[in-house]
Amino acid sequence: MLPILHPPGIDLNKLMQIQNRIAKNVKREDHLKKLETVAGCDISFAKHNIAWAACVVLDYRTLDPLDQKVEKVRLRFPYIPTFLAFRELEGMLKTARGAEADVYVVGAHGIAHPRRAGLACHLGVILDRPTFGVAKSKLCGDANMPPNRRGSYTLLKDGSETIGAVLRTLPNAKPVYVSVGNKISLKTAIKITLHTTRKHRLPEPIQAAHELATHHAKVASLDPSTPCF
DNA sequence: GCGACAG
DNA sequence: ATCTTGTCGC
Numbered sequence: 388m389l390p391i392l393h394p395p396g397i398d399l400n401k402l403m404q405i406q407n408r409i410a411k412n413v414k415r416e417d418h419l420k421k422l423e424t425v426a427g428c429d430i431s432f433a434k435h436n437i438a439w440a441a442c443v444v445l446d447y448r449t450l451d452p453l454d455q456k457v458e459k460v461r462l463r464f465p466y467i468p469t470f471l472a473f474r475e476l477e478g479m480l481k482t483a484r485g486a487e488a489d490v491y492v493v494g495a496h497g498i499a500h501p502r503r504a505g506l507a508c509h510l511g512v513i514l515d516r517p518t519f520g521v522a523k524s525k526l527c528g529d530a531n532m533p534p535n536r537r538g539s540y541t542l543l544k545d546g547s548e549t550i551g552a553v554l555r556t557l558p559n560a561k562p563v564y565v566s567v568g569n570k571i572s573l574k575t576a577i578k579i580t581l582h583t584t585r586k587h588r589l590p591e592p593i594q595a596a597h598e599l600a601t602h603h604a605k606v607a608s609l610d611p612s613t614p615c616f
Numbered sequence: 617g618c619g620a621c622a623g
Numbered sequence: 624a625t626c627t628t629g630t631c632g633c
Contacts (some may be wrong), residue, residue, distance in 0.1 A: 429623095430623080432623090443617085466622090466624075468620085469621075471623055474623075475623070494623080496623085505622070506622075520622080523623090525621090525633090526622045559633070623624050
């Protein structure tokens with residue numbers, strides 16, 4: 388199934404070694420100097436292998452927008468479960484590098500990954516900044532369903548190891564999966580997720596980045612000759 | 617062998 | 624991820 392999708396020359400064993408190296412450098416404790424700004428990172432697809440990456444910076448207290456970056460990116464790697472970073476990290480870095488923030492929220496998993504090296508970990512280790520992931524569905528691990536109340540959560544475990552939390556950001560909505568990316572604790576990641584979540588199931592930083600990226604992807608697909616800037 | 621599988 | 628309107632329910 389998967390092998391036919393792999394372009395020849397891509398050695399997953401080599402990529403797994405890279406993931407292991409990233410995982411070794413992940414810090415699961417808080418290293419935040421302050422918490423005044425939060426960034427959200429996301430990528431939306433236009434057509435073929437063209438996509439748009441977006442990073443939006445919000446004021447932590449008010450959630451007012453402070454800054455935003457958008458970049459057109461070419462995806463050179465296919466989507467293969469557990470190897471998402473090799474498809475999306477490059478584009479995500481282009482926008483995140485230019486947007487300063489105290490913490491970055493990524494629409495993907497952090498250490499809630501078979502080798503503890505989700506996209507949020509790659510971004511956090513490369514930038515050497517606090518990051519964490521908020522995903523809409525599970526990649527690995529086991530957890531009970533949290534009670535149907537905003538703010539309730541259960542721990543996502545892989546054997547005896549805690550790799551994340553299944554968090555209810557809104558009542559009557561499927562919970563989200565929160566996990567450490569780098570330089571932050573799960574406890575703080577959960578706190579930030581709840582603080583930045585308002586009318587949507589996903590936290591505002593990710594929601595805003597997604598809308599911005601999707602808007603550009605749509606405009607680009609309607610008129611390829613439009614520079615968009 | 618079978619099921620699971622971020623975006 | 625993306626293609627897509629209405630519809631059921633609180």
